[in-house]
Amino acid sequence: MSLSPPLKRLLLATLCSFGLSALPGPLNAQELASDPEKRTVMMVLDGSNSMWGQIDGEAKISIAKTTMTDLIRDWDFSTPMGLMMYGHRRKDDCNDIEIISTPGFGDRQTFIQKVQSVSPRGKTPIAASLGLAAVSTGAFTGKKVDIVLVSDGLETCQRNPCQEVQVIKQLNVNFRAHVIGFDVNDVEFEQLQCIATSTGGQFFRANNAQELKEAITNTVAVVTDDGAGNTSAGQGNDSSPVPTQEDPSTLLYGKLCETCDRLKPLDVNWNVLKDGIQHHAGLGVIYPEDTHQFASGSYDVTARLFNSTAVAKGKIEIGEDGQQIGALNLNAGSITTFALVSEDDKQVAETALYKFYPVVNGEVGSEIASAFNNQGAPAETWLNAGRYKVTVSVGGNVTDSTEIELAAGEQVEHTFDLRSGTVAPKVFLNAGAKQEVNFGFLTLFPEGSGNKVLIGNYGNEKTVKPGRYDLEVVMGSTLGRVEKRFPIEVKPGDQVTGPFVMDAVLFTYNVTRQDGGAVKGVTLLSEREDKSGFVKTGFAWGNPKGTGIAKPGRHKLQIGNDAPLEVFELILGEKPNITIEVQ
Template identity: 30%
Template sequence: MVRRLYRSLLRAGLAAVLLAGAVGAVRADDRTFIRDERPVVLVLDASGSMATPLGRESRLDAARRVVLDTLTLFSAKRPAGLVAYGHRRKDDCTDIETLRKIAPVDVPAIRKSLSALRPTGMTPLSAALRHAAGLLSADGGVVMLVSDGLENCREDPCAVVDALKRANAKVVFHVVGFGMADGEMKRLACIADKGGGRAIETRDATRLEQALKTLVETPPPSQPPPVAPAPPAQTVEKPVVPPPPTPKPVTLRAMVGGTSVPGPVLFSVATASGATVYEGKGTEVTPDLVPGVYKARVTIANARTESDVTVAGTADERHDIALAAGLASLAVIAAQGLDLKDTDLKGDPIWTLAPKDGQAPAELDPVLAPAAMLAPGRYDVAVSLGGFTARTEIAVAAGKSVRATLDLDLGKVTLEAAVAGADRSLDSGAGLSWSLDSAKAGQPPLRAEAIARPTFLVAAGSYKAHLVIAGATLTQDAVVQSGKTMIVRLELPSAELVLTGALGPEAPPFTDWRDATWTVRPVKLIGDVNAGPALENKAEASPALVVTPGEWEVTLVSGGASTTRRLTVAPGAKAAERIDLAAGRLSVSAAPAADAPPPLNVVISFFPGTPEGAFAGKPIVEAGTRRDFAAILPAGRYRIAAADETGRAGTAVVELKPGESATQEIALK
């Protein structure tokens, strides 16, 4: 008897410590019925620091999960709202959003709101607390802040809470510090001191869950019961009615395969008449129950078990409830040998479970490695990430664990181009247009512009790489292996270029090497390849060249006429280019009268016309000859002067047309 009394006193003392002490003393799996019906607004920190890793998830991932679990504990009568800050914009102290207005808890809607949060910006604690308090009515309620850092928006949250509390004494402010640096929690505790609430510091997800459970289950300040009037004096003796049985703590534990479940489940306890007397969440719970027969229900995901429990009212009473479920642990990888962090995949994975044996539907968290207790049976599992999808089938057995890794089967392919015969690939992407086509129908091509060596992340398989450059399209087969980075080189073949020259569009091409002198210089070759002139002042009627693809400058000089053109030569092209000079050939014959002695030397000069109608003072061409001379000149008007060694001379004016071959006789007098 003394031992029982000692145990009762010890349990009562421990309960007092749980309600008043640090969260480290609260058991995460010891759930009690929530009696507080005041509206609550939960304020969640989604600032940039919440991206900090916490085991296999981030702080924000852990907070999302724990907040959602906590809200499932609320009774249908207790309304709740949800506010987040720092999740949309950087360096913006006004980034505060009401995710859910105060209303009965809607778990699917809250899950959707929480999944959209991305740790991004600042920590405007003061403004967020002011915003949350504004959602409550004059009847007050509870504001519960979860933050991993201090105010960085130049306000004093403690002063703000003090002012809010003076404005409405019925509002209570709790604060949970989650993963804060040493000593920082002391600077947040004043929020609870000023707000009439509690301050709890936590380091991991388990203690965060314990803290939130402690706060949501903290009852409101009790009111003294009304004093009943003294009963009138009774003169008739009444039979003594025995007092009702006293509720005693009973531990209910969920078991899978003979061991405790690895994560929290939902407990519900109802009387034989169907009245629910307890709801809680954990691996085990300890409701206060009077002796009798109860229907205990354990639920997690799509697995549910009901069991009859007979409560005897003994000390340290425990009942194990076997849950027909198995633990499915899943993971997604880019490929064997290729880590997801080495890819540019964006967003959260989307998991789908399709029961194949009549099980109820179930959902998986949008994380890289979800774990869930599921009803036994087969499931088709699929995960989508960054536009890629992997699938597998799992078989869940009661009391067993099953693991599956879904492989997106990805690889990388790097495309590069090189001039034929060159050791190095092009290091400039100017003028390069790439595409990568899958052999599978219906998949759009991947593209890259003006990049020397683009790299594509694709599913393993066969592809065709295309390069459009200088008007030519080159194609190369590419086979991408899972987890590998393949390099596919497209070789740029040299081009053949045949040049011909002519006086004009209607004139025949030159056939005499003395009529044409060529210079062919590079301007900008593909990939900025360096090359010297292909020809330099080469006298040749019709040269044939092999050149590097790109832009070339071609100059043709013939007599006193010249012209320059720029040509773009595509890889592998066999091009023939004709260069027209817009010139004419003028043949001059200078001689004295038939009875005069012939000249020994005649100097013939060609003076081009000027825009004003006169002629230039210097000849464009001047040559000595015995009698005849032919010159190629730009089309136009000329004065021709001839003089011999005896002083005999003569002149003529000629209009030379493009492509024309003209003859002019000059009499020397």
């Protein structure tokens, strides 16, 4: 088959998304025409953050879990089925795609447990998921393959899923993609429908739990049809295991450290070269019918642990029996992060964002990975061995960082202590005032630090780490400004409200000219604490009347460039009205 340059580029982009750079092996007319007896089915479930949306008071993900569980429980695995999910582990990560099981592996209960554990949090990489589903099911070898996508929205990773499946369809006429659009609008409907119609697949639109169940049932009938109107749907049971397909001809293995045990073949994505030519790209399971069989010898490889940033390059040796000798050392480990937010032991944050930065020779590099707690679940991040700076943020306000040395084969846990309190100041002009001040600007300064934690305008509440702070309150009016600092202590779980008394006086002023001319500027002069003279504490341009604020004591007004006027005194608890007429 001859592909046009645009289609070749698109296919290359699909495979490179997973560290792959070519087809699993060369295709010829005979292979493309192959027609295995059984169709292979891959279910792809949307685990992106939008699945928290509700229908009739129930989260869409909850409805999908129930429906998918029923499907798996009833499935007759004489038709091989696999399961993929996306967007369910990390926020803002277009590579967050997980193969739960390739078709023919695992057992029914494991499928169900994995579906039930999904906690939506991320993006919607539909195109990349379809590409990986095609690779993992052997769709590029001419097999009969059906991919069933359940999604509630549009692609969010700048790819075109409709073009993606069109490329696969041109390579394999036996490939179909079916789509169930769950609670989608018209724009989403058009994009998702294109995926199905471009491949001869079925599209179903479901707007509630019952319609989703019916759509799943109808889709299953299509993918299990043997061509004579007979289906294998609905003949499974909870206890019957998923039958495996023919034993693999080769299994590729990685390990976390030199002395560690081998990892499972499905835990690692491989890119294998033989004499500089692409030989295999994908998971470490190769079957007898696959074109890219492994002869004895040495192969150059790049291996990626799961979909993480833990990547290793090296060589593997295949023995005379076609099996790998030893395992590739990925030199990697994992860091599991928690963030304590209350006095209760291990009460972790509902949502916490972690970022990882390599530290080399004391220099901190760019961010290479991120992880996310969702609903208190731990965040596990796989990385190559080394030193990392790890930062954490809860709600964008409470932050912390540390450095962790990760050795190969280690699984390190680190708990950030972000137990916090809140600051919600109640501010009063003076000790006798009964009404709070409703204007001003607030700033927190950690004790002994020049850094500051901005709160903003009065009335805002701020979540902060426990500790001692200076709370600075700045009050400004048309004329004048008063600021004062208050030492405070924030304790875990407590809210600091005050009261905070400013010892300030509000006054009104009204300046006019005898000739009716404009008053261009009014300056407030306040007496120094040591009584050595007066200093400027406020200026109002073009405001001959308004409200002023100042500390109690002696003050003067200066109009324009004229000499200062007579002294007036401000007394706590009073609100004088100063009326002046000038020549």
